[in-house]
Amino acid sequence: MVPRQNRLSRVTTAKEGSQLPDTAPAQAGTVRGARTLAVLLGTAAFLLYMLYSWLQWTSFAIRSWDLGIFTQLAKAYSQFQAPIVSIKGQGYNLLGDHFHPILVVLGPIYRVFPSAFTLLVVQNFLFAASVVVISHLAIRRLGRLPGACVGAAYAVSWGLQSAVDSQFHEIAFAVPFLAFALCSLMEEKWRSAWIWAALLVFVKEDMGLTVLVFGLLMAHRSRRPAGLWLSAWGVAWFVLATKVILPSMNAGHQWAYQSQLDISGLLAHPGTLLFQADKVATTLLLLAITAGLCLFSPITLLVVPTLAWRFLGELPAYWGQDWQYSAVLMPVVFCAAIDALSRRKVLDSARLRLLSGAAVALVALTLLSQYSFGKLADPALSFPTVNNVSAEKALAAVPAGVTVETDISLMSYVADKDQVYWIGNKNPAPEYVLMDVSGRPGVPDNTTASEAQGRFPGSRFVTVYADGHFQVAKAVTG
Incomplete structure (x- = not known):
């Protein structure tokens, strides 16, 4: 029988946080292992993105005028000038098109590496950084194998594929910001979550509405008023950007994209908000890439602002899976899936996590050939160099x-x-x-x-x- 004094001393030691000598190295090794595997997944993703971009670049396969537009912006910033982009028109200030002051960071990078291809490298790096963040969270929460499956599925998700294929856009910064913000939210690192989410308003004007929803989610989880202040921050910048900053710098003295929101059409035919083929397909595919797991987490509500403006838009290009518009939704649905698997008791079991991770990976593998990266199966055919x-x-x-x-x-x-x-x-x-x-x-x-x-x-x-x-x-x- 152990003396009472010894038992009490052991309890006291345990309460003070001491661990057996062989426990701390084991836990540290687990953390290092998760980080190493996440970095490997991110590196593999970066190389995959770069391979695709390099094949595009060297075969002169330009998707649109956007890469040229942002190249002129980066060039102007590198020379400490306003982002006057002549591709959009004589004397056109790009800050009157979309509100994206975060892009000023492209200036010093472009000054060192003055090439349009530099912007593709930057975007691929930012996407790969989000892969590291989300993979690390998934591995820690779900275990090595299911976490790696979820991280790999995220890396090749159709939203990121389409964004890489579309070449550079300002949303390249929103993807890692969202990944960092969501992972901090799930880890209850409230200050970090607040800061990363707050930065989203400087990526594009509509992200202020995403910050609004993020703040409400944070207020609900943390039971602190900081989340409500974050929501107010998002709304304030959305109003300031669309009602003051953009109109003041736009030649037409208005928010250039307000006319593309078909509010009158929605009021006349409310069913068009969702019940059109491309909109239905996009919604279903958002659920499919996480095998439906994202439905079990309130984090999925963060897709609503982006889907709302896209589905209200009159341009069919907004509704489907092409172009860069769905990239910002990928961190949301995958973090929601991780949240569902690691927080809800009905889903929280080692076997179910393994099966769910495998299901998510299987869906990603099935969809892989249906989107842009499927072209890598035959580069000679998809990226001809004959011209x-x-x-x-x-x-x-x-x-x-x-x-x-x-x-x-x-x-x-x-x-x-x-x-x-x-x-x-x-x-x-x-x-x-x-x-x-x-x-x-x-x-x-x-x-x-x-x-x-x-x-x-x-x-x-x-x-x-x-x-x-x-x-x-x-x-x-x-």
């Missing part, structure tokens, strides 16, 4: 430091060295015009030059490069 020589010669025909009007085909490649205008706007007469004519077989070599003269009366253009794919015309005097 690379033509593109390189066309680019070589345009010197540095000139003004260029162009379509989106090679826009991002000339934005680094020249002042670029998009042909769809009313622009001042440029020094060069570069056009992709591959969709117009048989056109004469002087087509781009003659069309430029028609757009700019009084100017004269001559062809300096032409083949079956690209034509370059130069303005001449006399």
Whole structure:
């Protein structure tokens, strides 16, 4: 029988937090193991994203004009200038388009690595950082194998795939901010959660509404008023951005995207908010990528603000799974799934966690070939380089430091060295015009030059490069 004094001393020691000598190293090893595995998953994700971006870049597979736009922004910030983006129009201040002051951090990065491709590297790094954060949480909460399955599934989730494929957008910063904020919320690190969530308002104006919901979730979990202050912060910045800052910097003196919210159409036909094929598919796929587990956590409510403005929008591109619009939803639904598996008693069992992790991974594997990364199965077919020589010669025909009007085909490649205008706007007469004519077989070599003269009366253009794919015309005097 152990003497009472000895028993009391042992209890006292335990209360003071001392552990047996072999326990602390074991726990420390578990933490280090989770962190190492999470970093490995993030590194693998970064390499995968970079492979895809590199194949896009080297095959001149440009998705839209956005990479060129943000390249001009980064270039302006690198020179300590306002983000005047001529691709959007003469003298167009991009801070009047969307409210994204966080992008100022691109300036010093671009100054060291002055290339549009740098922006793709930055975005891929930010996405990969979110993979590390979410994987680390999943492994710690669910165990090594199921956690790794969830982390890997997140890394190749269709929202991130589409964002990588769409190339750079400001939401690249929102993805890791949300990941850090949600993981801090689930770990009850309230100050950290508050700070990361608060930063979202500087990524894009609509994120203020996401911060509103995040603050309410935080207030509910923490039972502290800080969450309500966070909600107020989000609403205040949403109103300030859309009613004051954006209109003051926009040429039309308004929030440029307010007209795309079809409120009157919704009131006339309320069923259109959800009951359209693309909207239904997007909603179902958000549930599917976590095998429905996200439904068991209130964290899923964070998808509502983003889905609301997208589904209210009149542009069909907002409704589906393409482009970058769903990237910010990926950290939400995956953290919700982790939260459900680790907090609710009905789901909290080792066997169910393993089966759930396997189910999430299986869904990710099934969907993998249906989205952008499926192209990696046959890079030669998906990223052909047959026209690379033509593109390189066309680019070589345009010197540095000139003004260029162009379509989106090679826009991002000339934005680094020249002042670029998009042909769809009313622009001042440029020094060069570069056009992709591959969709117009048989056109004469002087087509781009003659069309430029028609757009700019009084100017004269001559062809300096032409083949079956690209034509370059130069303005001449006399």
